[in-house]
Amino acid sequence: MSASAAAQDSVYAELARSGCRMTAQRKLIVAEFARLRRYVTPQQLHRRLAQRRAGIGLATVYRTLDVLERVGAATREPREHGEASYLFCAPAHHHHAVCTRCGTVDDVPCGQAESFARSLSQRLRFQVRRHRLEFYGVCRRCS
Amino acid sequence: MSASAAAQDSVYAELARSGCRMTAQRKLIVAEFARLRRYVTPQQLHRRLAQRRAGIGLATVYRTLDVLERVGAATREPREHGEASYLFCAPAHHHHAVCTRCGTVDDVPCGQAESFARSLSQRLRFQVRRHRLEFYGVCRRCS
DNA sequence: GTCTCTGCAAAGGGTTTGCAACGCA
DNA sequence: TGCGTTGCAAACCCTTTGCAGAGAC
Numbered sequence: 001m002s003a004s005a006a007a008q009d010s011v012y013a014e015l016a017r018s019g020c021r022m023t024a025q026r027k028l029i030v031a032e033f034a035r036l037r038r039y040v041t042p043q044q045l046h047r048r049l050a051q052r053r054a055g056i057g058l059a060t061v062y063r064t065l066d067v068l069e070r071v072g073a074a075t076r077e078p079r080e081h082g083e084a085s086y087l088f089c090a091p092a093h094h095h096h097a098v099c100t101r102c103g104t105v106d107d108v109p110c111g112q113a114e115s116f117a118r119s120l121s122q123r124l125r126f127q128v129r130r131h132r133l134e135f136y137g138v139c140r141r142c143s
Numbered sequence: 144m145s146a147s148a149a150a151q152d153s154v155y156a157e158l159a160r161s162g163c164r165m166t167a168q169r170k171l172i173v174a175e176f177a178r179l180r181r182y183v184t185p186q187q188l189h190r191r192l193a194q195r196r197a198g199i200g201l202a203t204v205y206r207t208l209d210v211l212e213r214v215g216a217a218t219r220e221p222r223e224h225g226e227a228s229y230l231f232c233a234p235a236h237h238h239h240a241v242c243t244r245c246g247t248v249d250d251v252p253c254g255q256a257e258s259f260a261r262s263l264s265q266r267l268r269f270q271v272r273r274h275r276l277e278f279y280g281v282c283r284r285c286s
Numbered sequence: 287g288t289c290t291c292t293g294c295a296a297a298g299g300g301t302t303t304g305c306a307a308c309g310c311a
Numbered sequence: 312t313g314c315g316t317t318g319c320a321a322a323c324c325c326t327t328t329g330c331a332g333a334g335a336c
Contacts, residue, residue, distance in 0.1 A: 019315085020315080020316090021309085021310050021311075021314090021315055021316070022310080023309080023310070023315090023316060023317080024309095025316080025317070026316090041300090042300085042301080043300075055318095056317085056318090057317065057318040057319070058301090058318090058319095059301090059302075059303085059317080059318070059319080059320095060316080060317055060318070062300095062301065062302075063302095063316080063317085064316095078221035078222050079221050081299080081300080081326085082221075082226075082227075082299075082300055082301085082324095082325065082326070083299095083300065083301095084300085084301085097263065097267060097269045097271075099269075100272065106267060106269065108263060108267070111259060111262070113256070113259060113276070116254060116256060116259070116276075117278060119254070120240065120251060120278060121280075124240060124249060124251070124282075124283070125282075125283040125286075126240045126242075126249065126278065126280055126281070126282055126283065127280045127281040127286055128240075128278045128279070128280040129243065129279055129280040129281070130278075130279050130280070131276065131277060131278045131279065132275075132276070132277045132279075133256070133259075133274065133275070133276045133277075134274060134275045134276075135260060135263060135269065135271045135273075135274045136271070136272055136273050136274065136275075137264075137269055137270045137271040137272040137273070138269070138270040138272070139267075139268075139269055140267065140268040140269065143268075143270055162290090163290085163291090164289090164290060164291065164334085164335050164336075165335080166290090166291060166292080166334075166335070167334090168291080168292070169291090184325090185325085185326085186324095186325075198293095199292085199293090200292065200293040200294070201293090201294095201325095201326090202292080202293070202294080202295095202326090202327080202328085203291080203292055203293070205325095205326065205327075206291080206292085206327095207291095226324090226325065226326095227325085227326085
């Protein structure tokens, strides 16, 4: 079983636990979404599914991505021009390394950022509750 | 002269250098924007100016914030529901500590994040070009 | 005097919502 | 069978654009 398939199964379990139903449409959306490993807008995802003749409505894609985010299976990121982008990813705290060439997103465990947050708390007397760190650059495969 | 007033003057100079004209509307917008020290949407800024009977059109607020961003006097941040937020801030690389209670944003110099980026480059063989770090928490005044 | 800027209103585009039909559990 | 889900289309709302008049330099 691939890592992507395993991730899909845990999403199914999480959805079931939240009282959601696993419909044919949701399975198709999750499968495509998990396969992509990059930020996608609801519009893009809908277009891809349309190419596969999935016959899924745009509103359903929006609603499903919304559910996935609430369940912790997706990260939502507002983008330019009023578009939102979603990334299929684990709920555990981590950061992202976004390749600006191919768009692939790798997870990065949260290392030194924690200690930075601690020193910040002392210097500015700012109680850090959460933080967010993103890297943009060129990934191994593109360089 | 307050820090805010000094910042406004440097913005005026930067605008003049870019061939922009300093109109009464722009002065009002910059003054209000600089005073706020927090992320604001064009709509919010427009509403505030309307309360002061400034009589400035919404489109003008949008256009002015766009100019300020291009000049390096503002940071644009896409937010929820397709709204963009702007923060009046310096163009030099730094990070932000956003207070989740009062909304005030403090600048944080970029310290350990650089070394984190370097170690990331080696471990993942990912060439970091730029990064972005944000802290959310409770500021000195609110705690 | 020239050329940018402004205000207004309409257009544009992504997102959400209402509702009847559908189909998991 | 009950209730969550879907598809469609209309409604929403933020943002951009076109244009004629105003104003900075």
